[in-house]
Amino acid sequence: xxxxxxxxxxxxxxxxxxxxxxxxxxxxxxxxxxxxxxxxxxxxxxxxxxxxxxxxxxxxxxxxxxxxxxxxxxxxxxxxxxxxxxxxxxxxxxxxxxxxxxxxxxxxxxxxxxxxxxxxxxxxxxxxxxxxxxxxxxxxxxxxxxxxxxxxxxxxxxxxxxxxxxxxxxxxxxxxxxxxxxxxxxxxxxxxxxxxxxxxxxxxxxxxxxxxxxxxxxxxxxxxxxxxxxxxxxxxxxxxxxxxxxxxxxxxxxxxxxxxxxxxxxxxxxxxxxxxxxxxxxxxxxxxxxxxxxxxxxxxxxxxxxxxxxxxxxxxxxxxxxxxxxxxxxxxxxxx
Ligand code: HEC
Ligand code: HEC
Numbered sequence: 001x002x003x004x005x006x007x008x009x010x011x012x013x014x015x016x017x018x019x020x021x022x023x024x025x026x027x028x029x030x031x032x033x034x035x036x037x038x039x040x041x042x043x044x045x046x047x048x049x050x051x052x053x054x055x056x057x058x059x060x061x062x063x064x065x066x067x068x069x070x071x072x073x074x075x076x077x078x079x080x081x082x083x084x085x086x087x088x089x090x091x092x093x094x095x096x097x098x099x100x101x102x103x104x105x106x107x108x109x110x111x112x113x114x115x116x117x118x119x120x121x122x123x124x125x126x127x128x129x130x131x132x133x134x135x136x137x138x139x140x141x142x143x144x145x146x147x148x149x150x151x152x153x154x155x156x157x158x159x160x161x162x163x164x165x166x167x168x169x170x171x172x173x174x175x176x177x178x179x180x181x182x183x184x185x186x187x188x189x190x191x192x193x194x195x196x197x198x199x200x201x202x203x204x205x206x207x208x209x210x211x212x213x214x215x216x217x218x219x220x221x222x223x224x225x226x227x228x229x230x231x232x233x234x235x236x237x238x239x240x241x242x243x244x245x246x247x248x249x250x251x252x253x254x255x256x257x258x259x260x261x262x263x264x265x266x267x268x269x270x271x272x273x274x275x276x277x278x279x280x281x282x283x284x285x286x287x288x289x290x291x292x293x294x295x296x297x298x299x300x301x302x303x304x305x306x307x308x309x310x311x312x313x314x315x316x317x318x319x320x321x322x323x324x325x326x327x328x329x330x331x332x333x334x335x336x
Contacts, residue, residue, distance in 0.1 A: 085275025150336020
């Protein structure tokens, strides 16, 4: 009996070592199941830059009335989203789309539901200047931060300049590259640990990759093809959000939105670009019925005719399989 326990302990040691390592990942080292990051040559990832980016990310002084930070709408406590259908910016102004999680946004070549921004560096200054989000001009925010000794010193150290908008964008983007989620039960199952997923979640996984059609779009290491599809959401409205069409002006892109990552999906309700669904069973029911028919509806969206059991299994896979124990629960830092 004793020998048996010993053997198990020896077998588990390398595994335990790997999990310990992934709980405290090295900078730029993605957790199990995720691909290596692509880091732009002109913005290398360094610990000091990530720390500076973290401060900027959590600092409400980047907004006009010191009330809103990036974390107000992309809150680590709320799956790096905001738990609401729409996002509320300065002076209580409410936007027309939900705040996506920024988990694994580092892997997306196009940012926003409609892909109108490219790299994270190109995205970061958008919300600062958006009049209904943080409402600052770049000159104003740069002047405001240059008055704070702590930021001036940090920018000197990291970029060898005063505070600049380019530096703000690079630092925030670097911080976002550390907000990663992998190492979920699904990844461990795939890596060979057949006990990592319950029987029900394993059945749900089969529905996900088979009859449910989900993996035609939610594919790859972050469960997104990072491309745009019309799944019918919002198309029942008289004036639907044009989505990707607004960027490309290509008719086929009408009502197209970026495929959302499904990692940590149990933490990021409500769902869809307009936050219409509060729960995953509601989302699954929507797909099961084949979405709202419209001329641009993607060909993978049709009535799936899933059984009650298959729907429940699918939800079990999404919640149990894709929720990581090494979730990036990053606490707000001390600000300069
Ligand atoms: C007032 C709420 C609000 C604030 C503040 C805000 N965001 Fe967002 N963010 C949103 C919304 C809403 C979207 C989606 C908008 C769209 O797609 O049209 C978004 C989209 C994004 C995306 C794209 C994610 C993806 O998967 O496409 C990133 C990255 C992001 N924000 C980072 C930031 C950063 C960095 C800051 C701070 C500088 C910030 N946000 C401040 C609400 C906010
Ligand atoms: C044709 C491509 C496609 C297929 C097939 C597809 N999805 Fe999606 N999925 C998307 C797109 C695009 C969005 C964003 C849609 C929007 O907000 O309008 C999305 C959004 C979601 C969301 C909400 C994510 C969030 O953060 O708000 C969930 C959950 C989801 N899909 C699960 C599934 C499941 C489960 C299946 C299979 C039954 C599936 N999807 C099939 C493309 C697809």
